[in-house]
Amino acid sequence: MTESFLPHMNGVTGSVLQILSHLERAGHDAHVIAPDGVGIPGEVHGAAVEAVPSLALPGYRSVRVGTPPARHIAASLRRFEPDVVHLASPFALGWRGALAAEHIGVAAVAAYQTDVAAYTQRYRIPIATGIAESHIARLHRRATITLAPSPDSAQQLAELGVDRIRQWGRGVDAERFQPVRRSTALRAEWGSEVVIGYVGRLAPEKQVEDLAVLQTIPGARLVIVGDGPSRPRLEVLMPGARFLGHLEGDALAAAMASFDVFVHPGESETFGQTLQEAHASGVPVVATGRGGPLGLVRMGMDGWLYRPGDLEDLRMRVADLAGDARKRRAFGEAGRDAVQGRSWANVCAQLMGHYDEARELRTVDTGLRARRQMRPDPGAPAVPRTWRRYVALGDSLTEGLCDPGPDGALRGWADRLALLLAARGGLRYANLAVRSKRVRDVCGGQLARALELQPDLVSILVGANDLVKSTVDVPALAAELEGAVARLRSTGADVVLVTPFLPRRRAAAIYARRFAAFATALSGIAARTGAVLIDTDLYPSLPDRPNWGEDLVHLSSRGHRFLAYRVGEVLDVPHADALGALDAVLHENEPIGAGLWWRRHALPWVWRRLHGRAAGDGRVAKHDEYVYLGRSSAPRDVSVH
Template sequence: MKPTTPRTENHGIVVDSIAAPRRSLRIACVTETYPPEVNGVATTMARFVEGLHRRNHDVQLIRPRQATSQAAEQQPGFHEVLMRGLPIPKYPNLRMGVPSKRALVKLWSTHRPDVVHIATEGPLGWSALQAALHLKLPVCSDFRTNFHAYSKHYGVGWLHRPIMAYLRKFHNRTQATMVPTEALRRDLETAGFRHVSVVKRGVDTERFHPGFRSDELRRSWGAEPGDLVVGCVGRLAAEKNLATLSEAFEAIRRFDARARLVIVGEGPLRAELQARWPDAVFAGQQVGHALSAHYASLDLFLFPSLTETFGNVTPEAMASGLPVVAFDYAAASQIIQHGRNGVLVRMGDNSAFVREAVATATQRASREAMGRAARDAAMRLGWDGVVARFEAVLLHVMHGAEHGAAMPLVDEVMQTPLA
């Protein structure tokens, strides 16, 4: 997703009170993933970059080069800086940055930003933090991926404490750490993280819409009119708790032999899962209109992951008119009202997840009513207000650095003039 031409927007009384008076900033955004890479961090960062650009800020995007032939995009108010990167083991389509402090110090000495925002905590993110501190630049960060939670799924649970120590050290050297949910803010503050602020995420309700439902696509999955199609979208990896998805669908099939399972995504477990689930449809990675159609052509969305910081697929599925069965945390706990627009299951209770999946799958009228309510709930999650809150935190970080003040919590940010 690339920034578009800047335009003036009327975001309503609340947002205008947050953003006014607003000055144009020079913002350096550092991320180790960005479209066309497909993941929640890349998608969200593109939304923030585009939103800041539309609000007349000058955005410098710093990220790894994704292909040797890739050229940096330059346009008024938007400047890409492509750094050297390396493939991530087991994820050849993703790249991580390499240590680049010297290059960033040189860049920011001649093109000094007003504030630096770091989206990822990898080698490029660490280099950006060191360069910003060296040049005494205001800097804030995102806590977006549960690296500490992932460790136990790869046989290295003993790394939990050192990983958390690194993340705490990283984020506590910034003036603010943004998280997408209040629950995650409480967890991090309990773990010793300081200046944690909630900046929620939005969903594109035009891109994800029930109108993209495709009978032709459903037929290609072997589904006839009236057949139940259950699906999941995400990375095919150990941390996604896909064994519970399998158990839930097998239970559904005992009640409805014609039910189909569609898996959208790629990952290191794909070959193993295909061998284990020969009747499932593995659609691979989908983007753009194809992804919209895959969502909208499902009837029920099962999301068994236990390691999300947010889980963009939850609001995307809801915007597509689907009831979601998910564990009661991250995005699900924020936007699902149990029994009304989806189903919430107590964290870690896999047996309850299976029971709720079966109950939802086998009650068509209730399922379809929840899908309509899910769409209505998603309509209230627009990106404009989310970007305005992101902007407000950036401004407070910059003003706090200028005046030697600590970063206030997000609820204080929302009530404080940004003069």
């Protein structure tokens, strides 16, 4: 599944074509799902190409963004029955692919190739950076493993909370790109002693305008290969440069080998395929000391890395090579030697190993999934588990703020879940959650009381109040919470662990990275302790405005109902999905709270913060003792306090 494909040729498309060629030679079956576009082929290297509905990307009419819903992708995967789903540079279509692979229980390998978050900064839309980072994190957490092209990109992903990262680079076609492709005809046409070349998209994220400082190097000329929305502006900015437009195949190889120095100024490269192609062509490289080039350019051996953003340093490094033909030859030969072991055959063989590992890990993951945890024998027919004592821990979300009942008392998702569970034959239920509480509160007083109540089911939804503080130590929070989960599990209780979530609002985007990192940590806790993980990222409609109350920070009644039914589905509550759909229809005209948000909610919150207070100060849990939910009176149970 690829975000980009033929006829649009770029690094992602090139990688996919090489992988398909390798799969064909090795006798594997392949199927391609890609955004539809004019000229897309129906088959490539023996693989059928399934074109899905798409929209053109603004500014790049040739670039299409796939738009089919995840259920359509899941249906396509079921028809093909893959062993592995490869997500090539996933973002939009890849997200749906990750969900679909998860839904049908197939391993997903996500190949990180495009730093979308960096692109939002280059296009001067910083508000989208947090959103992009959150999306990247949740997508790659859904994948079985993530393939990072360089150590720098692996570190970026780790900082976003992504785990199971493996390094996998890109191959280079050393037969096509080699020094013998150097063209005397091109050199005569370009007419200069030293040619400084660039190959790539002409777009803001590539920072091609930085090359303007090279125009004054004596005896040198800029030759730029590529096209894109920035080309008209760049032609004005660099009138002495030669713009060749888009080249590919042998024409590109001839141009690359005819350069004397190759320069790439982009700071958002996760790898740098053109740097490898320059080295294969025997051309020394000057690139920014950030991202993918750090793993491809050896300082003082086959090129130079300049300080990111320091254009004087860029000019000095290029001038050094432009003025020394012997150094250029030495660097070029070293670069050519360095790429000899990076053939596509070798790289694709490594990829097959990653596929095998993903399949093994998926088997492990499947054994830890919630539904399997409810069954003593995974091979036996599903028998719904029945719980008799349920305790809910957490903060205002579990207390039920913004979900008043007919009598004015708060309900909330946990109360609604308790009613679903009680339909199996009665349930004792306690809700110890109190607004404004944090992880330490749940792991302290709430945990102690829960242990006294001897539950057989406990739900925990907490962490949001910690994550929105000015500073937060996510690993420390996770470690504290893991201790509480382990204590509950040691008593024999099942634990439902719900990942905190944010509304779809601009103001929430600044916390997206923290929430993603915490969710990843909770996934690890669930795997180690056997807790049931409710990953709210699997429900992309949850952040939508109708699911949030008038204060814009708590779930509305609609949102509480939605979450209760989703948890019910995971716990195998009979007909939870159908009941949820019916409930949604019955409340479809329910008004969305708005109105006096500032006066009722924002200003009181600010006042409490200024005075060192919290909304939960002095409050006690609404159900500190068990209440019985059922059609008859509560049966006697001497073990319950």
